[in-house]
Amino acid sequence: xxxxxxxxxxxxxxxxxxxxxxxxxxGLLGTLAPAFGYFPALGRSGFSLDPFRQxxxxxxxxAAMRLSVTTGLAATALSLGLTALILAAWHGTxxxxxxxxxxxPLLSVPHAAAAFGIxxxxxxxxxxxxxxxxxxxxxxxxxxxxxxxxxxxIAMTLGLVVKELPFLLLxxxxxxxxxxxxxxxxxxxxxxxGRVRGWMLTVFPRLYGLIRLPVYAVLAYSxxxxxxxxxxxxxxxxxLSVQIVRWMNDPDxxxxxxxxxxxxxxxxxxxxxxxxxxxxxAAIARAGQRLAGLGARGTGDRPxxxxxxxxxxxSVLLVLLxxxxxxxxxVAGFWRFxxxxxxxxxxxxxxxxxxxxxxxxxxxxxxxxWATAIALILTLACLEAERRxxxxxxxLGSLMLYLPLLVPQIAFLPGLQTLALxxxxxxxxxxxxxxxxxxxxxxxFLSLGDPYRRMDPRFDRVAAALGATDRRSFWHxxxxxxxxxxxxxxxxxxxxxxxQYLPTLLIGAGRIQTLTTEAVALAAGGNRRIIGIYALxxxxxxxxxxxxxxxxxxxxxxxxxxxxxxx
Amino acid sequence: xxxxxxxxxxxxxxxxxxxxxxxDATIAGGEVLTVMGPSGVGKSTxxxxxxxxxxxxxxxxxxxxxxxxxxxxxxPRARRIGILFQDDLLFPHLSVAGNLAFGLRPGKGNARxxxxxxxxxxxxIGLTGFGDRDPATLSGGQKARVALMRMLLSDPAALLLDExxxxxxxDRRAQIRxxxxxxxxxxxxxxxxxxxDAEDARAAGGPVIDLHPxx
Numbered sequence: 001x002x003x004x005x006x007x008x009x010x011x012x013x014x015x016x017x018x019x020x021x022x023x024x025x026x027g028l029l030g031t032l033a034p035a036f037g038y039f040p041a042l043g044r045s046g047f048s049l050d051p052f053r054q055x056x057x058x059x060x061x062x063a064a065m066r067l068s069v070t071t072g073l074a075a076t077a078l079s080l081g082l083t084a085l086i087l088a089a090w091h092g093t094x095x096x097x098x099x100x101x102x103x104x105p106l107l108s109v110p111h112a113a114a115a116f117g118i119x120x121x122x123x124x125x126x127x128x129x130x131x132x133x134x135x136x137x138x139x140x141x142x143x144x145x146x147x148x149x150x151x152x153x154i155a156m157t158l159g160l161v162v163k164e165l166p167f168l169l170l171x172x173x174x175x176x177x178x179x180x181x182x183x184x185x186x187x188x189x190x191x192x193x194g195r196v197r198g199w200m201l202t203v204f205p206r207l208y209g210l211i212r213l214p215v216y217a218v219l220a221y222s223x224x225x226x227x228x229x230x231x232x233x234x235x236x237x238x239x240l241s242v243q244i245v246r247w248m249n250d251p252d253x254x255x256x257x258x259x260x261x262x263x264x265x266x267x268x269x270x271x272x273x274x275x276x277x278x279x280x281x282a283a284i285a286r287a288g289q290r291l292a293g294l295g296a297r298g299t300g301d302r303p304x305x306x307x308x309x310x311x312x313x314x315s316v317l318l319v320l321l322x323x324x325x326x327x328x329x330x331v332a333g334f335w336r337f338x339x340x341x342x343x344x345x346x347x348x349x350x351x352x353x354x355x356x357x358x359x360x361x362x363x364x365x366x367x368x369x370w371a372t373a374i375a376l377i378l379t380l381a382c383l384e385a386e387r388r389x390x391x392x393x394x395x396l397g398s399l400m401l402y403l404p405l406l407v408p409q410i411a412f413l414p415g416l417q418t419l420a421l422x423x424x425x426x427x428x429x430x431x432x433x434x435x436x437x438x439x440x441x442x443x444x445f446l447s448l449g450d451p452y453r454r455m456d457p458r459f460d461r462v463a464a465a466l467g468a469t470d471r472r473s474f475w476h477x478x479x480x481x482x483x484x485x486x487x488x489x490x491x492x493x494x495x496x497x498x499x500q501y502l503p504t505l506l507i508g509a510g511r512i513q514t515l516t517t518e519a520v521a522l523a524a525g526g527n528r529r530i531i532g533i534y535a536l537x538x539x540x541x542x543x544x545x546x547x548x549x550x551x552x553x554x555x556x557x558x559x560x561x562x563x564x565x566x567x
Numbered sequence: 568x569x570x571x572x573x574x575x576x577x578x579x580x581x582x583x584x585x586x587x588x589x590x591d592a593t594i595a596g597g598e599v600l601t602v603m604g605p606s607g608v609g610k611s612t613x614x615x616x617x618x619x620x621x622x623x624x625x626x627x628x629x630x631x632x633x634x635x636x637x638x639x640x641x642x643p644r645a646r647r648i649g650i651l652f653q654d655d656l657l658f659p660h661l662s663v664a665g666n667l668a669f670g671l672r673p674g675k676g677n678a679r680x681x682x683x684x685x686x687x688x689x690x691x692i693g694l695t696g697f698g699d700r701d702p703a704t705l706s707g708g709q710k711a712r713v714a715l716m717r718m719l720l721s722d723p724a725a726l727l728l729d730e731x732x733x734x735x736x737x738d739r740r741a742q743i744r745x746x747x748x749x750x751x752x753x754x755x756x757x758x759x760x761x762x763x764d765a766e767d768a769r770a771a772g773g774p775v776i777d778l779h780p781x782x
Binding site: 390392457458459462463465468480481483563 | 623644703
């Protein structure tokens with residue numbers, strides 16, 4: 001074994017896991033204690049079930065719990081179903097390349113911005129209503145319809161699906177090559193199976209096994225999301241997670257107790273939903289096997305292909321038109337209701353509010369860059385430890401990576417804030433950066449891990465045979481070879497950080513403002529022009545990161561042909 | 568020219584505890600020992616044991632002695648055992664000269680002196696003026712020559728060839744093989760070649776060992 005490794009390398013995996021799990025576990029503890037009445041800062045040092053009684057007395061509890069479960073399950077099932085349908089109907093065709101190219105940029109649109117965009121489209125006074133009025137609807141004033149923030153959470157589910165669909169599609173595309181789906185499909189088709197039926201029976205069951213953890217993450221996220229719920233979800237009562245945030249932000253500290261109890265209930269709901277999902281997996285697998293045993297070929301592919309195309313097209317259209325609407329509102333002069341376009345274009349809103357947004361943009365970038373830098377350094381250290389010392393993360397390690405994505409933020413972030421309150425720890429920019437890092441690490445690791453491990457190990461052996469130290473091999477060989485993947489991972493890390501709402505709000509104790517917290521805070525006011533500015537800045541920041549990650553390697557390796565493809 | 572010698576003393580490689588491959592041989596300077604055998608018999612793993620780069624899950628017994636010095640416990644970079652694979656493995660992010668500079672040991676004078684050494688090396692393999700080229704723009708034979716020179720510039724005391732010629736077409740194959748053997752003989756390097764091609768073995772002109780899967 002090599003002897004020139006920094007001591008830290010050996011401990012990198014443990015440190016990384018600790019940095020991710022520490023806050024999660026501490027936060028859960030900090031939720032558990034007040035949920036059972038222990039809150040010394042309020043003079044409560046005994047244990048009781050009062051917080052749960054208080055929670056049970058809240059009349060909205062049943063509806064809030066129901067909303068969390070129904071919107072979460074619906075959003076996840078729809079996203080997964082549409083992902084499977086799109087892949088089954090189109091994967092491997094030229095049309096699919098186009099759909100992939102159209103859908104993957106949706107990933108870089110922050111959840112809140114996408115939700116605002118959709119709100120501007122489908123609201124009673126939104127673009128769709130304007131486009132159809134008054135000629136088709138006869139409306140001269142916005143109709144009194146509860147489309148947005150509907151009590152069933154349909155708008156909110158829609159807002160989640162347009163974001164989770166591209167995520168699950170990307171995860172599937174990363175997993176698919178190892179399954180050699182074209183071979184399976186060819187066999188199925190040679191047995192006269194239709195494309196969709198053949199793919200669903202031969203590829204999907206194996207694919208699902210590989211994307212199960214991302215699917216669980218989507219379920220946990222969709223059930224507990226706060227920012228999308230505030231923008232598109234119902235208000236009275238809101239989904240449980242939103243109510244928890246309301247209680248947490250209430251000046252009356254006594255309300256922290258039912259908030260903690262509700263956070264535990266929320267955690268239980270997610271656990272129950274995951275179990276339910278797991279049970280449904282088994283049932284669907286059995287049904288699938290029975291279906292396969294029947295031998296029906298299911299040759300009618302056209303309707304499925306059209307449905308898949310429609311779903312993909314609608315998702316892209318909703319987000320892109322939504323963003324266009326946001327942009328237009330931010331430069332709109334007077335814009336009366338049934339008019340499809342504003343009377344005039346003006347930079348007034350940007351002049352008046354753009355300056356105020358700059359320090360917020362700066363804070364957003366500062367937090368995102370720090371969190372991403374920490375995550376990248378830890379990830380690279382773990383991957384180097386793996387390469388140099390053979391310290392491989394096993395199955396447990398990869399499960400650890402998903403833990404911050406499976407335990408809902410709303411279950412442990414309030415606990416972290418409470419813990420800080422109990423211990424008197426100062427909540428500052430540093431703690432916000434660290435809180436973001438917890439969620440940035442998994443994505444950076446998942447994105448960089450595969451290309452790093454795929455790097456030809458014979459390069460390392462050649463470098464060693466040429467007398468290069470591990471340090472030299474890393475800085476002069478592996479890091480340059482990985483420039484593209486490292487920058488992509490950084491862009492993803494920045495996107496994750498910029499999109500964070502709850503960690504900034506709760507761990508920053510309301511004192512740290514990022515583009516996301518500001519935009520969501522503006523949601524209640526409903527000033528579409530200012531919201532447009534913040535949502536556009538938020539999206540622009542993320543897109544700038546991805547653009548740099550795409551352009552920089554091309555510039556730097558302009559004269560190295562083999563560096564321009566994937567290494 | 569020093570008189571090199573490589574001794575592979577009862578080297579045995581184990582995969583997850585099970586014996587995989589074993590070799591006991593002495594290779595004199597300028598001599599080529601050819602190891603043949605079907606694929607999967609562990610030829611490449613044997614070379615990884617000698618360079619000290621066995622993947623996790625493998626271990627070895629026995630000693631590797633180079634010029635009287637036991638290098639078994641030394642890190643790969645300190646062993647001075649050069650290796651060529653079937654792919655040229657030129658670093659795609661460096662120019663041709665950059666690749667050669669990566670191989671050239673430090674302490675050979677200032678930047679200008681190093682550049683002069685590299686230019687001479689390029690002349691030597693018939694690639695004068697290729698220094699600034701992108702390796703991706705070279706032909707297969709040219710890449711093989713750069714890979715050989717990069718390895719020679721690192722001043723090895725022994726040379727391992729891991730199916731090093733199997734990706735080249737018939738013409739270039741003989742040409743590059745001759746070049747490698749000539750250079751190794753000039754420098755009096757002991758060479759251990761694994762191959763599944765009898766033509767390689769004949770051209771090497773040295774002893775041949777056939778490996779069989781352990782029964």
